[in-house]
Each structure stands twice: as C-alpha cells, then as structure tokens.
Amino acid sequence: PVTILERQGKWDEIGEELCRVAKTLQEGGADFIVLCCNTLHKMAPSIERGITVPFLHIADAAGTVFVSKNIRKIGLLGTQLTMEDGFYSSRLSSRFGLEVAIPNEADRKRLDAIIYDELCQGKVVPESKGKLIEMINELNRKGAEAVLLGCTELGMLVNQYDAAIPIYDTTVLHAEEA
Numbered sequence: 001p002v003t004i005l006e007r008q009g010k011w012d013e014i015g016e017e018l019c020r021v022a023k024t025l026q027e028g029g030a031d032f033i034v035l036c037c038n039t040l041h042k043m044a045p046s047i048e049r050g051i052t053v054p055f056l057h058i059a060d061a062a063g064t065v066f067v068s069k070n071i072r073k074i075g076l077l078g079t080q081l082t083m084e085d086g087f088y089s090s091r092l093s094s095r096f097g098l099e100v101a102i103p104n105e106a107d108r109k110r111l112d113a114i115i116y117d118e119l120c121q122g123k124v125v126p127e128s129k130g131k132l133i134e135m136i137n138e139l140n141r142k143g144a145e146a147v148l149l150g151c152t153e154l155g156m157l158v159n160q161y162d163a164a165i166p167i168y169d170t171t172v173l174h175a176e177e178a
Contacts, residue, residue, distance in 0.1 A: 003116070006039070006081070015046035022047045022055070032056055034178050038150045038170055039079045042087045058170050059088055061177040062148050063096035065168060071146045073099040075139030077132070078150030080112035088150060101142045103135045111135065119153035129157045136163045 005014050018040065022033045032054040035041060041058055048055045066074060074092070082088050089100035102108065114128045136147050136158070146166040149155055155169045 002040070003120075011043060014040065015043040018043050019046050019050035022051050026051050026053050032178070034058075034174060036152055036171070036174065038088065038152065039082050042081065042085060044087075056174070056177055057091070058174045059091045059150075060095065061173040062150075062168060062170055063092050063098060064177075065173055066092075066098055066146065066148075067096050069146075069166075071166075072097070073101065073143050073145050075101050075103075075136065075142070075144035075147040076150050077103070077111060077135060077139075077147060077154060079115055080108050082150050083108050083111075101139050101144050103138065107131075107135050107138070114157075115151055115153055119156050124156055129162070132157050133162050136165070136167070140165050 002014055002017070005011075018035065025033055030053060033047065033051060034056045035044070035047065035058065038058055044055065044057055066072075076083055076089060076092075078088070083102040089102070092098040092100055103111065110131060114125075114132070118125050118128055132154070139147055140163075144165065146168060147163065149158070149167060149169045149171075152171045155171055158167065160167050
C-alpha cells in the first residue's frame with residue numbers, strides 16, 4: 001500500500017498512482033479533485049500537472065480560513081513528513097503569508113508514532129491525547145494564534161474543547177470547501 005511506498009521514499013511511484021487515479025476521476029466526469037490525506041499532498045504538483053479540472057488543495061482550504069480570521073501565525077501538527085518536509089508549510093507561507101511553527105524534534109517523532117501506530121490502527125490512547133494537548137500548549141507559548149490539525153486522524157484525539165487557542169481540522173475545512 002501507499003504507506004509502505006511512503007516509508008520507502010518512493011514518491012515518484014506514489015505520484016504516478018495518484019495522478020492515474022485523478023485522471024480516471026476526471027474522465028469519469030469529476031468537476032474537481034480532492035485528496036483527503038495531508039501527507040500525500042506532497043505529490044499535489046504531480047496531480048495538478050496531470051489533470052485539467054481543479055485540484056482542491058487541503059492546505060489552501062485552511063489558509064483561506066486563517067486569512068479570513070486575520071490569523072498570522074499557526075502551529076502545524078501532522079505526520080513527521082508533513083511537519084518537516086516543507087511542502088505544506090511553504091504553501092501556507094507563500095500563498096497566504098502565514099508563519100508556521102512546528103513542535104520540537106522529539107515531539108514530531110512522537111506525534112508520527114501516535115498517528116501511524118495508534119490512530120491509523122483505530123487506537124485512541126488517553127496518554128497520547130495528553131501529549132498532543134501539551135504540544136498544542138507549547139505551540140501557543142511559541143506564539144501560535146491557532147493550531148492546524150494537518151492530519152486527518154488527529155481529530156480523533158482532540159477538539160476545540162481541549163485547547164485555549166482555536167483548533168482547525170483540515171478534514172472539516174477541506175470537506176466544507178469541496
């Protein structure tokens with residue numbers, strides 16, 4: 001599956017498969033394409049080049065909301081790749097003028113494990129929720145005015161009631177845009 005290719009760094013293969021599926025959807029009459037996985041948006045440029053219908057980028061849905069609410073600095077939580085690779089934060093910075101903060105390296109690794117080893121397996125662990133809330137609070141101390149749950153599974157652990165700053169879930173924002 002895609003997760004194995006992702007861990008092996010075979011992004012060209014992932015991009016080819018995503019582009020193939022997007023073309024199939026377009027040929028089937030889709031008015032636009034959405035990709036519900038934040039991490040796989042690393043391959044958004046490949047998909048966009050391969051289709052003629054609009055591609056609704058998940059980060060753009062969030063960026064639009066932040067700009068409308070005059071939020072300038074956000075905390076980004078997601079897979080380690082989403083937080084570290086730059087494809088996501090650079091899009092938010094270049095297109096929307098947002099400053100993006102991420103957790104420290106140890107927390108990024110811990111969050112990646114929470115996502116892949118727990119949430120993707122259907123496990124909701126109370127200790128992990130506590131750790132995620134700690135990360136949100138730390139991002140707030142670093143100046144984040146809001147937090148973006150940049151992984152579709154993170155909404156399984158936290159919601160707005162768990163934080164003193166606004167939490168935005170890309171899953172919800174993307175669905176509303178679509």
